[in-house]
Amino acid sequence: MSAEREVDREVDVVVVGAGPVGENVADRAARTGLEVVVVEKELVGGECSYWACMPSKALLRSGQALAAARRLPGAAEAVTGALDAAKVLERRDRFTSGWDDSGQAGWLESAGLGLVRGTARLDGPRRVVVETGEGAVTLTARRAVVLATGSVPVLPGVPGLAESRVWTSREATSAQAVPGRLVVLGGGVVGCELAQAWARLGSRVTLLARSGLLTGQEDFAGELVAAALRADGVDVRFGAQLSRVSRDDAGVHVVLADGSTVDADEFLVATGRRPTTSGIGLETVGLEDGGALEVDDTGLVAGVEGSWLYAAGDVSGRPKLTHQGKYGGRVVGDAITARASGALIGDAPAWSRWTTTADHAAVPQVVFTDPEVAQVGLTAAQARERGIDVKVVDYEIGDVAGASLVADGYTGKARMVVDEQRRVVVGVTFVGQDVAELLHSATIAVVGEVPLDRLWHAVPSYPTISEVWLRLLETYGL
Amino acid sequence: MSAEREVDREVDVVVVGAGPVGENVADRAARTGLEVVVVEKELVGGECSYWACMPSKALLRSGQALAAARRLPGAAEAVTGALDAAKVLERRDRFTSGWDDSGQAGWLESAGLGLVRGTARLDGPRRVVVETGEGAVTLTARRAVVLATGSVPVLPGVPGLAESRVWTSREATSAQAVPGRLVVLGGGVVGCELAQAWARLGSRVTLLARSGLLTGQEDFAGELVAAALRADGVDVRFGAQLSRVSRDDAGVHVVLADGSTVDADEFLVATGRRPTTSGIGLETVGLEDGGALEVDDTGLVAGVEGSWLYAAGDVSGRPKLTHQGKYGGRVVGDAITARASGALIGDAPAWSRWTTTADHAAVPQVVFTDPEVAQVGLTAAQARERGIDVKVVDYEIGDVAGASLVADGYTGKARMVVDEQRRVVVGVTFVGQDVAELLHSATIAVVGEVPLDRLWHAVPSYPTISEVWLRLLETYGL
Structure with missing residues (x-):
């Protein structure tokens, strides 16, 4: 019993989950001096590093580059072989470090963060019990506990499916x-x-x-x-x-x-995926398992007194996207710090560093297929659902000089969704080869609420695919 | 003598030069009903279409795509041959339509614009004389004459150079x-x-x-x-x-x-190049040959009474870039229209559709080498020269996850130049593979004067190269 006591610790912040979201929470909270411990039951770096964004893009990228070369006379003739799958898998293995997280765990340490490996569950207010495999550790948080437990795949209830060793x-x-x-x-x-x-x-x-x-x-x-x-x-x-x-x-x-x-x-x-809320002790703080955790824009979990329980990322019901979860993680880390120092009391103002305002206005996403799909903000349908006075402007990206140079037979489409009352862009979709890096222009336009008449002066360089912006604005009527 | 009279014409606007700049002036002026004639002595479409942007990028693009494939295990093994130069030259010839401008001349016609082929020179206020090869045509402009004559290469005075059949x-x-x-x-x-x-x-x-x-x-x-x-x-x-x-x-x-x-x-x-101001009759309106034509932000040429003579593009001394010249062309076309209708009297407000305000604040440029160089606004040195309280933030693009996926051994660098008083970005440079389409994000940030604290909410999609924005803002101190 005394042995158990020895492994009890009190720290400022306990972060459950060392995926990119938990890492960002911990990093932001720790940089102002708070003592932070992160708990991870699998690999530090999380789903994104080992089983999602990184390996999937690594699997796609070489084929995408080869396809791009094949669309260009002069280059196509030089491509005589097929994609070498073994080499692609090897490259993928490098990006996942062979599913060894010592590099990322080392980063946690170098950032001054504590790491406890094990399975965590809440044990009443501000307490987290971690089963480490070598006994339980009880962590008590002076400031905050942050749930960044992510999500797990949902398998549909089809007869025989669960027994068929399917891939997730x-x-x-x-x-x-x-x-x-x-x-x-x-x-x-x-x-x-x-x-x-x-x-x-x-x-x-x-x-x-x-x-x-x-x-x-x-x-x-x-x-x-x-x-x-x-x-x-x-x-x-x-x-x-x-x-x-x-x-x-x-x-x-x-x-x-x-x-x-x-x-x-x-x-x-x-x-699809569901938030990882089962088995993490939510019932000990008066919450229910199952659905996503409802959070306010500072990441505080609804229904818990005392402003100590936060959630971010997939578990929170916010957009299930690595970058958006990391954004939520930064906001939570900063909000914990600001509440600890007294810089933030009560609600935080929209668009402050303590609020995930962009979750409601400007969530970007890139689908790394070929063609790429890059979208931010509201689709036309979503904007109409919100009662916005919408004007939709479409343009064939292949008609842009820059795109025609990028690939013979370039096929793609852009859509700009305009809020006619505010005369700002509320959503943009680009589909086509090499549009992924074009998206951030739209994200800044939406987040910055840059008026259309000012966007007119943002001249796209010639001949880039970005000139589609000029065509969209012209087509709009500027 | 009566035959000569028959080819005299009076129109609203005479545009000298049918490159992209002249085309934009003409298109914008004509769409509100003004009668426009464009004069061209060579090819409709100008330098950019036939001897600059389009063919140069066509010469580069296939090699660039092949180099990208070679940087990726799995793809590299499939590239066994060399770039096929003959195929690249053939593709380049398609982009220049074999130096036949009938397609672009057809576009002028379809846009309701008149085309006079020949060499134009001013012949006093509002008059342009065109040597067509089949006699002279005198055009009188009710509203405006626009000089969009572009520029020509400068050859240095090295002994023997002029006689050595050099390439421009x-x-x-x-x-x-x-x-x-x-x-x-x-x-x-x-x-x-x-x-x-x-x-x-x-x-x-x-x-x-x-x-x-x-x-x-x-x-x-x-x-x-x-x-x-x-x-x-x-x-x-x-x-x-x-x-x-x-x-x-x-x-x-x-x-x-x-x-x-x-x-x-x-x-x-x-x-380098110099503005094409020689032999175009500037002396008949009290101007001198040689240097660039000084223009105000609506494109009006300084030193000419009556608000009828405009210039845009390379001849005007504004940035010698196709897209910036086209922007100037749009502004001039709209300003002519607005002055004709009375919508614009005297000077135009900054950032209105009748001013080239971006020429002073946010000129973008992409160098289509591999690595690409993409820059907008002020360099650090330029910002300091203007007396701005500057903070310079650098980041190695290769350290961004998205870049490491794009190419093994990705090498590149980003610089963000911040005006500390206004807390806005005044300049950005990206150097690296596939950064060309990233530039427009910076152009919108600079033109939109989006505050840094708001840019913090423009979340870059993971894993794109655009995540360098997050790293730049973090490195800045956000």
């Missing part, structure tokens, strides 16, 4: 060999990116989607990506309803509601 | 074969871009620069480009002073002041 995004980003045949269930970002990645690496891929692809985006995004996937040999099937899944020595067998079947070697289920 | 940017962008050996004189944008283009197409290139490369930019721009050119096999020599040039059957022979010599098959002189 983890297996699909960490696989050490290219499956001969791959079925992907889900037409969201993960489904689209990994369908294309594995198809280009040599798999025969079937993509099963209930409705269209990338359904939260403007319609043309999913349409252009579907066309590209088909051009890469992916069998894209819409309206797919699963009846049954089974696995035997010959592989996975998927039976659809219409009676058709798909056989494959692996079956990636990419049908 | 025209020959260097339209050449139908790859020279075995090429000497390039000049370390500016044209010299750097074309040295790399021809080196990658197979020339043995020597680049002679008086001082460094890209000397108007931040120092690291020229340094990174020089390293890249050398890696492409270009012999880059600084401090080069020419003594003598000659040509014989064996090629061109360049003798330097230090006694060293360079022999080559072609010799590109890229040492």
